[in-house]
């Protein structure tokens with residue numbers, strides 16, 4: 001997995017034309033020959049005499065067009081996509097910085113964003129591949145459109161009222177990729193078809209994934225391009241977010257935090273990438289060994305966004321940390337290569353630059369640090385940003401350290417806008433005494449701003465610690481634990497080739513049933529697992545023990561039936577047909593209420609009561625609907641030819657693993673449908689062959705199966 005992080009500064013909007021531009025792009029000395037700058041510079045929000053620099057793979061300035069961005073960043077990735085690598089493209093940044101403009105763009109040809117351009121390129125290449133191979137390779141393109149909201153995945157092709165509130169489950173497929181179960185996949189053969197589908201789903205903020213399947217005579221290659229328009233990443237303390245928005249925002253921040261950790265781990269080539277910790281990173285398969293990720297950091301140029309811009313840059317620079325480490329050690333700013341006056345609002349052509357170096361958290365330090373600073377002590381380091389501010393000698397002479405610490409006084413969204421009048425943007429470096437400036441800030445501080453500052457500082461410290469822990473704790477894992485993790489990962493990865501994969505699933509399910517005390521279901525699962533582990537004496541012993549235990553229970557159960565007049569009298573009050581149903585003597589349907597030996601105790605223990613209810617419920621149904629009986633009359637009839645059309649239909653629906661279809665079955669709610677699909681996915685390619693097997697799935701049971709089945713109408 002390789003990650004490229006680029007920054008894009010949007011132009012001033014009409015209502016911003018009179019505002020100051022504080023975010024600028026610059027080139028380093030050795031980039032003189034390069035087309036594009038790689039540094040983003042902005043002033044320290046607390047002191048104009050200082051500025052921060054962040055390095056990226058490329059920086060797109062205000063005048064950069066959609067075409068330029070696409071040609072340089074996205075177009076080269078298309079060939080990798082056709083070589084079978086997955087591609088993820090993110091737009092990240094706070095609200096109003098141009099993420100949607102970048103990803104989706106406008107309606108005109110020139111204004112089209114990354115997604116439509118990428119699709120155009122994909123279709124062009126499809127045609128080329130098919131032409132070059134004389135039609136031997138067929139390429140299919142399909143579109144998935146989903147939204148990750150509060151860490152839940154919603155299919156945007158599904159109408160909102162049909163969506164499961166808990167979202168779609170995600171699972172690791174047998175092919176080693178993460179799949180969103182039940183996600184609609186719309187084939188789109190042409191650009192026109194794509195555009196229609198895209199517009200249809202564009203009503204919502206979105207993530208879209210384009211699946212490309214290349215089929216030759218003997219191979220099928222599937223690759224996936226994911227284009228993600230992330231939600232705005234602004235700081236909650238500076239927004240008017242209500243409770244709901246705060247939950248939403250903290251979920252976004254959590255996924256962004258995990259994303260940052262993943263990208264960091266990828267860049268550091270760490271063995272463990274924590275991609276499983278958020279749905280977004282899981283879906284993007286950031287744990288995959290191969291694949292490409294392009295992250296576009298969108299920035300607004302004005303002071304109104306100052307703090308959010310700084311936060312975004314810190315996020316992205318963290319992701320770039322390793323890539324810029326060479327720059328950290330390399331004094332690349334010895335001389336200016338580009339006259340700053342042209343591109344930057346700060347500095348000037350004559351100012352000698354210093355190497356980038358980590359700077360103490362000048363923009364988010366606390367009061368003690370300001371005081372420490374003023375006393376000439378070094379402030380505590382919060383997190384790294386890169387500064388190439390002027391040499392100490394050029395600034396206030398009483399400041400021995402150039403890592404200035406200034407307090408934050410902005411607590412409201414776009415507060416910087418209001419402070420613009422007091423903190424004029426720096427077009428050039430000022431030689432103002434920084435101490436007096438710091439004092440000036442101090443006097444403007446309110447109780448709220450101090451509290452907000454402290455709370456933010458704590459958050460940042462925690463986040464930083466978590467990042468450090470993730471990096472430090474990895475090697476500190478005990479060798480044994482690491483070995484077990486590796487072993488587990490290898491087993492999961494090898495599951496595709498491993499013939500015992502489904503067997504393991506059955507074993508696992510058996511164990512789960514056993515822990516819940518459902519011996520009959522557990523036995524069934526272990527029996528299903530046995531063919532995958534022939535001659536496994538431990539498994540055989542377990543099965544024998546369970547059979548024995550169930551036999552014992554059965555005997556006790558029979559004795560209890562004879563000594564259960566209450567249940568019998570309840571039956572006696574029922575009409576004959578229902579009595580037969582309830583007692584299980586004769587069934588009016590193919591899936592007879594199983595006896596205790598076939599099913600778990602949860603519904604076998606008091607069958608009279610349960611089937612009494614079932615019989616009452618189903619009575620009108622049996623009048624209207626034809627009744628089918630599996631030819632053998634046995635409920636565990638596995639031969640499709642011996643199953644009634646209704647059973648066949650039910651099993652067919654279940655085996656689609658389609659959450660929507662399963663949810664439409666009688667008595668199946670969103671939760672149960674979710675549970676069924678989860679079980680089916682866990683069983684890999686194993687199909688549910690009969691009603692008994694269906695009844696044994698976690699959370700199902702005989703009664704539910706009967707309800708589902710009776711709720712189906714069958715056409716003759």
Ligand SMILES: Nc1ncnc2c1ncn2[C@@H]1O[C@H](COP(=O)(O)OP(=O)(O)OP(=O)(O)O)[C@@H](O)[C@H]1O
Nearest residue numbers: 010011013094095096097098099100101102231232
């Ligand atoms: N490169 C650009 N060129 C011209 N206009 C732009 C550019 N980038 C953004 N804009 C304009 O800026 C405004 C805000 O952009 P956009 O809606 O894409 O932001 P966003 O980051 O997606 O915001 P949100 O998170 O709120 O959806 C829009 O009017 C858009 O047209």
